[in-house]
Amino acid sequence: MACPTSLLPAAAPFFPGPCHRAPQLSPSARPFQPSSRVVLVQWVPPPRGWFKINFNGSVYHDGSGRASIGGAIRDSAGRVVLALAEPTEHSTVGIVEARAMIRGLRLALGLGLRRVVVEGDDLVLVQLLRG
Structure with missing residues (x-):
């Protein structure tokens, strides 16, 4: 593995001394252990003649005040109609996830699509929609 300071000289203040190992960031830090579960x-297509809108929202918690939405509309064969x-x-x-869903629905309507199902991963929003 290359020394970080040889790849990015601006990193030198964060890597004092020899580069044979990374600095200890926290005494309580432990290696990542993936869940055993x-x-x-797997994506499940909508019924024949229908379209599925998959959507997602993301909020950056870095103080930047940024958020983004994304999604895709696919037909029952899995072909992307719009991303x-x-x-x-x-x-x-939750609000950003709802915006992503609404944006996907508006785009679907703009394409003349009326038979659509929506799918997202925000449990609260899904429960609200299901009543």
């Missing part, structure tokens, strides 16, 4: 998630990714106004994750 594996859940296989989107764009910035949006910063808010809570």
